[in-house]
Amino acid sequence: MSNNDQAKKLRDIAAKLRMSRFDTRRDSNVKRVAITSGKGGVGKSSFSLNLGIVLSKMNKKVLLIDADINLGNIDILLGVVPGKTLRDVVNENAKLEEILIKGPEGLTILPASSGDLELLKKGESVRETIEKQLTELELKFEFILVDTGAGIGSDVIDFALNSDEIIVITTTEPTAFTDAYAVVKTITSEKERSDISIMVNLVTDEKEAKEVYDRISMVSSHFLQKDVRFCGFMRRDGNVLNAIRNQTPFFIQNDRTPASRDIWNIAIEMIKRYKTLKKDNNSESMFGKILK
Numbered sequence: 082m083s084n085n086d087q088a089k090k091l092r093d094i095a096a097k098l099r100m101s102r103f104d105t106r107r108d109s110n111v112k113r114v115a116i117t118s119g120k121g122g123v124g125k126s127s128f129s130l131n132l133g134i135v136l137s138k139m140n141k142k143v144l145l146i147d148a149d150i151n152l153g154n155i156d157i158l159l160g161v162v163p164g165k166t167l168r169d170v171v172n173e174n175a176k177l178e179e180i181l182i183k184g185p186e187g188l189t190i191l192p193a194s195s196g197d198l199e200l201l202k203k204g205e206s207v208r209e210t211i212e213k214q215l216t217e218l219e220l221k222f223e224f225i226l227v228d229t230g231a232g233i234g235s236d237v238i239d240f241a242l243n244s245d246e247i248i249v250i251t252t253t254e255p256t257a258f259t260d261a262y263a264v265v266k267t268i269t270s271e272k273e274r275s276d277i278s279i280m281v282n283l284v285t286d287e288k289e290a291k292e293v294y295d296r297i298s299m300v301s302s303h304f305l306q307k308d309v310r311f312c313g314f315m316r317r318d319g320n321v322l323n324a325i326r327n328q329t330p331f332f333i334q335n336d337r338t339p340a341s342r343d344i345w346n347i348a349i350e351m352i353k354r355y356k357t358l359k360k361d362n363n364s365e366s367m368f369g370k371i372l373k
Contacts, residue, residue, distance in 0.1 A: 111219045112355045115244035117229040117237055118251065119260020124282045125250045127325065128315065128344070129228035130158050130184075131332045135348040136224055137186040144222045145184070146191045146215075148240050149230040153193025159184060160328030163192040167211070177214040185333050189222070212243075224355070232260075233267045241268050246276045246354070248312055252283045253293055262297055269307045278312035280347065290314030313347035315340045 116132075118125045126149075133145040147153040156163050163182060169175035182190040219225065227244060229237045241247045247268060251261035261279070268275050279297055281290035294311045301307045315321075318340035324331035332341045 111222055111225055112246070113225040113227065113244045114351075115227045115229055115241040115247045117241055117247060117249055117264060118231045118257075119233070119249070119262070119264045120257055121231040123231075123250050123252050123257050124315070124321070125231065126154055126228050127158060127321065127331065128250055128280065128282065129226055130155055131330050131341075131344050132348060132351075133188045133190075133224075133226050134184065134186050134330055134332050135345055136226075136351070137184075137188040139348060139352065141224055141352070142187075142189075142222045143224045143226060144181075144189045144191060144218065145226045145228065146211075147193035148227045148236075149193055152230065153228075155190055155228060156182070156192045158325065158328060158330065159190075166192050170211075170214075177211070177218060185330060233264055238267060238271060242272050242275065246278060248278045248280050249309075250280050250282055251293060251297070252281065253289060258293060258296065262300060265297065265301050265307065265309060266305060269301075269305050273307075276310075277307070278310040280312050281314045283317050284314050285317065287314060313343065313350065315343045315347075 116125060116129045126147075129145060133143045136143045145155065147155040153166075159182075161182060163180065165173075165175055165180040167180070169180060170177060177191060180192065182192055184190050215225070227240050229240045231237070241264075249261050249264050251257045265277055268277060279294050281293045284290040284293070290313075291311070294309075298309055298311070301309050316339040318331070318338050320335050320338040321331045321340050324334040327334065331338070332344060335341060336345075
């Protein structure tokens with residue numbers, strides 16, 4: 082065995098030992114969904130927040146994690162100032178439960194500390210702290226939505242790989258399409274059997290959304306031998322921009338506009354997939370899956 086092979090084996094063993102302390106429950110029905118995008122400005126955080134609200138309104142217990150540890154902005158979209166953030170968990174030994182925020186419709190939010198470079202420097206430490214306590218928090222929730230940063234940084238990919246489903250947000254813009262494909266490619270290269278969905282934002286209608294999805298699906302299938310799911314679309318809606326300006330979730334501001342109806346449909350389909358997952362293969366915690 083070469084030195085490189087031995088080193089890799091030792092790293093794998095160390096990783097398993099480190100993660101084993103997180104694998105505290107094997108009867109969880111929680112579904113963890115990472116919501117990401119190849120580039121910023123495609124509506125990822127607004128989508129994450131409003132999806133969490135809609136699922137909560139459907140009587141699901143939902144935890145939304147603002148996992149963009151550099152530019153977290155869920156609190157800004159809500160117009161709230163967190164008393165404590167992840168920084169307190171890392172630097173002051175605060176518990177995750179102490180920093181949770183109650184949002185509309187009973188949604189629970191774990192806020193990030195926007196622009197805190199100290200958290201970035203402690204990336205692995207932050208993830209381990211979150212993962213350990215999140216395993217305990219899972220007992221209380223049915224859905225955990227993880228609003229990651231944009232791009233293909235290591236922290237984004239880690240959250241994506243450790244989720245049951247990854248939703249990649251894109252728009253009709255060529256740069257958004259290209260970057261979304263880059264996310265699919267990176268995740269697939271790390272975990273071939275990952276469950277990836279595409280949500281197309283800021284479209285005129287379903288036809289336009291399907292055209293964007295079909296392009297991503299075609300190149301993913303051809304070049305990566307990877308099938309990606311179409312999980313829905315959101316139409317251009319003036320109510321969304323007004324809601325952001327008012328620091329109010331657009332579904333709360335008006336639940337009858339096009340974007341609100343679209344995200345309601347996305348939530349319905351997600352619950353259907355969740356029921357299938359519960360029945361077929363969700364008998365252990367996410368961290369149990371990591372050990373495999």
